[in-house]
Amino acid sequence: MLFTDLLNIDFPIVQAPLVGGYSSPEMVATVSNLGCLGTLALGNSSPEQIEAQCLATQALTDKPFAANFFVIQNQSSPGDSEKVKALQALDAYYTELGIDPSCLYQEKLSKRPDIHEQIEAVMAFNVPIITFTFGIPSIDILKKLREKSTFLMATATTIDEAKMIQDIGFDAVVLQGIEAGGHRASFLSEGNKGPDTSLLLQQMKGSISIPKIVTGGIMNGQQISNYIKQGADACQLGTAYLFTHEAKLNEDYIAAIQKSPIDTCLTKTFTGKYARVVRNKFTQEMENKTAMDFPYQSQLTSVIQRKAAELKKFEYMPFWTGSSDVRGYKQSTESLTRQLISDLQLSLSRKN
Known part of the structure; x- marks a missing residue:
């Protein structure tokens, strides 16, 4: 059938x-x-x-x-040392975007x-x-x-x-x-x-x-x-x-994924699982740095994404998209x- x-x-x-x-x-x-x-x-x-x-x-x-x-x-919930390492890898972005990371060190990660x-x-x-x-x-x-x-x-x-x-x-x-x-x-x-x-x-x-x-x-x-x-x-x-x-x-997301040819990469730095996004400054700089497992990494980067969107600093945001010669x-x-x-x-x- x-x-x-x-x-x-x-x-x-x-x-x-x-x-x-x-x-x-x-x-x-x-x-x-x-x-x-x-x-x-x-x-x-x-x-x-x-x-x-x-x-x-x-x-x-x-x-x-x-x-x-x-x-x-x-x-299983990540240990404190794992969380600290992941936060340290993100410290520079918190600083650049004017985010106080202290609350994140104290915040309990949710399942x-x-x-x-x-x-x-x-x-x-x-x-x-x-x-x-x-x-x-x-x-x-x-x-x-x-x-x-x-x-x-x-x-x-x-x-x-x-x-x-x-x-x-x-x-x-x-x-x-x-x-x-x-x-x-x-x-x-x-x-x-x-x-x-x-x-x-x-x-x-x-x-x-x-x-x-x-x-x-x-x-x-x-x-x-x-x-x-x-x-x-x-x-x-x-x-x-x-x-x-x-x-x-x-419109900024649309513009980023409408480019042809599109430059994408696989990264787990945003969420802790590999995902295809538009390549940007964040994906390149975080490539070999510590990231927690999904979904905990996304809880640490979500504040970065929100602040980056507010400041229109799109090089720190994930624009999810497939890789194709054909664009929409x-x-x-x-x-x-x-x-x-x-x-x-x-x-x-x-x-x-």
């Missing part, structure tokens, strides 16, 4: 979860209403926030949409939301498709979701991760190439390297039989068509949707999605 039939959607196009409030209910609902699959990014959300996001989305669409969650392997509570919250809304990033959740969580006939997907960056996802019984796998913007979904390695999107898809032939959704550097319908012709069942786009009005990026332009989610569908259909109708 086709992936589109399994999900009751019309087109093999998935809007990626964009953490940070970028994939709003308005974006998700618009994508789903046009026959594709919208995805809420709930990895950092509390149960109360999950309820609000689901309610807002369901008020705008009666079509299937997905919800994405993070699976964090190690939730991320509990995934069991998150899943309980989303199950109340019967969201039909649940996707996971950074790993595979517990058997207990998978059992609960399967009892509700939830379609389950998880993200892989290597053939070994994809095999593990398939072996445990997921319904589909998202294959994230090295070009993808934002966080690397790796869970069997750090994620600082890996195959590009095309090679990753090729590596699955003969080994992965569940539906394969590819993501990483995909910006238009022609590219979607090319990957489907290579064996993908669908394509997931993230950076392309950052250019839409519904993502609500400021500002438009509505509806306009982008309709164009993707039109270009995909036109390309698929052509003879090879």
Whole structure:
């Protein structure tokens, strides 16, 4: 059965979860209403926030949409000495931006939301498709979701991760190439390297039989068509949707990711996990310095990001984006999605 039939959607196009409030209910609902699959990014959300996001989305669409969650392997709190080393690496930026770091030395770092509570919250809304990033959740969580006939997907960056996802019984796998913007979904390695999107898809032939959704550097319908012709069942786009009005990026962010060619890098200095961002002063200077594990590093750098945004010192901010020769332009989610569908259909109708 086709992936589109399994999900009751019309087109093999998935809007990626964009953490940070970028994939709003308005974006998700618009994508789903046009026959594709919208995805809420709930990895950092509390149960109360999950309820609000689901309610807002369901008020705008009666079509299937997905919800994405993070699976964090190690939730142990960092020691004081580890925290001090990480703060010392950031001292120069606190000073330059006029931030008093003393409160951070005293502040207790908080754990991320509990995934069991998150899943309980989303199950109340019967969201039909649940996707996971950074790993595979517990058997207990998978059992609960399967009892509700939830379609389950998880993200892989290597053939070994994809095999593990398939072996445990997921319904589909998202294959994230090295070009993808934002966080690397790796869970069997750090994620600082890996195959590009095309090679990753090729590596699955003969080994992965569940539906394969590819993501990483995909910006238009022609590219979607090319990957489907290579064996993908669908394509997931993230950076392309950052250019839409519904993502609500400021003009400086848009300008930074609109440059062609785009200069990006993988760094874990902002959050503690490798992620692809626009290369800047902060990523270069912090390259070999101490960073705490995710999500604790992001708690230390968030104050830097807020102050940098206030002062318009964008060389200290993460502009998440994929690496691609094709760049987007500002438009509505509806306009982008309709164009993707039109270009995909036109390309698929052509003879090879």
